[in-house]
Amino acid sequence: MIRLARSRLAMRAPLQPLPVLPFSRVWPMQGVQRFLFLAREFAQLTKPGILRLLVITQFCTMLVAAGGVPELWTAIWATLGTVLICGSANTINMVWDQDIDQLMGRTAHRPLVVGTIKPAHALIFSGVLGLSAVMILTFLVNPLAALMGIAGHAYYAVLYTMWLKRSTPQNIVIGGAAGAFPVLIGWAAVTGELSITPWLIFAIVFFWTPPHFWALALYKDVEYGKANVPMMPNVRGHYTTKLQMLVYMLLLLTTTLALGLTGDVGLIYLIAAVILGAGFTYCCIRVAFDKTDHWAKRTFAFSIIYLGLLFAAMSVDSLQTHHFTERHYLAAIERDADRMRAEQDIDEIRRLHNATEAPVWTATP
Numbered sequence: 001m002i003r004l005a006r007s008r009l010a011m012r013a014p015l016q017p018l019p020v021l022p023f024s025r026v027w028p029m030q031g032v033q034r035f036l037f038l039a040r041e042f043a044q045l046t047k048p049g050i051l052r053l054l055v056i057t058q059f060c061t062m063l064v065a066a067g068g069v070p071e072l073w074t075a076i077w078a079t080l081g082t083v084l085i086c087g088s089a090n091t092i093n094m095v096w097d098q099d100i101d102q103l104m105g106r107t108a109h110r111p112l113v114v115g116t117i118k119p120a121h122a123l124i125f126s127g128v129l130g131l132s133a134v135m136i137l138t139f140l141v142n143p144l145a146a147l148m149g150i151a152g153h154a155y156y157a158v159l160y161t162m163w164l165k166r167s168t169p170q171n172i173v174i175g176g177a178a179g180a181f182p183v184l185i186g187w188a189a190v191t192g193e194l195s196i197t198p199w200l201i202f203a204i205v206f207f208w209t210p211p212h213f214w215a216l217a218l219y220k221d222v223e224y225g226k227a228n229v230p231m232m233p234n235v236r237g238h239y240t241t242k243l244q245m246l247v248y249m250l251l252l253l254t255t256t257l258a259l260g261l262t263g264d265v266g267l268i269y270l271i272a273a274v275i276l277g278a279g280f281t282y283c284c285i286r287v288a289f290d291k292t293d294h295w296a297k298r299t300f301a302f303s304i305i306y307l308g309l310l311f312a313a314m315s316v317d318s319l320q321t322h323h324f325t326e327r328h329y330l331a332a333i334e335r336d337a338d339r340m341r342a343e344q345d346i347d348e349i350r351r352l353h354n355a356t357e358a359p360v361w362t363a364t365p
């Protein structure tokens with residue numbers, strides 16, 4: 001493990017001297033201005049843009065799991081836990097990747113690169129977020145939701161960030177599964193278990209990731225090359241990347257339709273899946289025949305709209321239709337049984353109470 005970490009460290013590019021003295025921009029600020037500036041910089045460590053969509057997938061999955069509106073406090077705690085655990089994982093990613101982030105225009109403005117936040121402070125921040133998330137998920141949601149959070153964190157922060165990203169062009173295919181863990185947190189939070197439906201939703205995010213990311217990597221290939229990150233377009237070329245995007249698109253389309261067979265989603269979702277899938281497939285086909293960056297850029301932008309709308313359609317469907325599958329039926333029986341057991345307990349206490357002359361709680365030994 002130590003040898004592995006050392007070899008990963010050896011692959012890291014040396015940090016370049018920074019153009020401005022790190023804290024020279026922060027120290028002259030006073031009071032509220034300084035607080036707001038630092039709060040914004042810490043928030044940047046969590047990658048808020050990506051975080052938003054991750055949380056949308058988790059939240060919408062809760063609605064599907066509940067077949068409508070989930071229990072309010074479970075929903076609030078599970079969402080907060082997801083925000084915190086994903087924010088923590090993204091912060092670790094930024095700490096680890098400072099050396100390559102400084103080499104790419106897209107990432108060169110990040111707080112750890114420009115020096116407005118020190119790595120040690122970022123690590124403490126990540127630890128606080130991560131620990132709070134695990135506490136919230138374990139004690140206020142349920143242990144399975146917490147386990148999915150921890151697994152997603154380890155998958156992204158360790159497996160993807162510290163190993164796969166710099167090792168193989170399959171990095172985002174294997175590592176992409178990390179981004180699908182919020183879905184499992186959402187489902188586990190509501191049901192306390194993981195059936196076939198959450199794994200299908202997991203597969204949707206998993207198969208969506210390659211066309212999402214490779215579209216971007218196609219027009220950022222020079223940057224990734226400079227940073228020596230082996231992304232698919234750099235290693236295998238644009239032709240292979242575009243072909244593989246089409247393959248994953250096809251798998252994505254199949255999985256979105258398969259979800260329709262579970263009974264947990266209905267017609268509204270299916271119509272959206274077909275229309276959005278047709279749009280995304282069209283984009284990927286245009287990318288395949290495009291010699292410029294034009295369609296790659298449009299496809300990356302559309303990928304984000306695609307996933308957001310697909311999950312929105314799942315939610316609308318669940319809120320509208322109130323699907324009542326075998327799972328919901330069994331859950332309802334379980335709830336009724338719990339209520340009857342509780343009523344029986346109360347009857348038993350009353351009977352014991354009436355059978356004794358003195359109230360049971362004042363009886364002397």
Ligand code: HEM
Nearest residue numbers: 049050053054057106172175176179180205209213216304
């Ligand atoms: C291994 C998997 C993934 C990789 C490598 C990846 C990579 C990226 C990259 C490099 C960007 C550009 C960020 C920037 O402009 O600085 C991006 C943007 C984005 N990604 Fe992904 N992504 C992955 C998975 C996901 C997942 C699972 C989601 C959500 C479900 C997601 C949602 C987004 C969103 C919403 C943006 C736009 C962010 C913004 O405009 O601020 N990504 N992604």
Ligand SMILES: CC(C)=CCC/C(C)=C/CC/C(C)=C/COP(=O)(O)OP(=O)(O)O
Nearest residue numbers: 050085086089149152153156178179181182
């Ligand atoms: C439950 C749980 C904690 C799950 C983890 C979910 C998670 C944080 C997914 C992140 C996906 C993502 C931003 C990949 C890009 O990383 P990158 O390093 O390739 O992107 P960059 O170059 O912009 O830093």
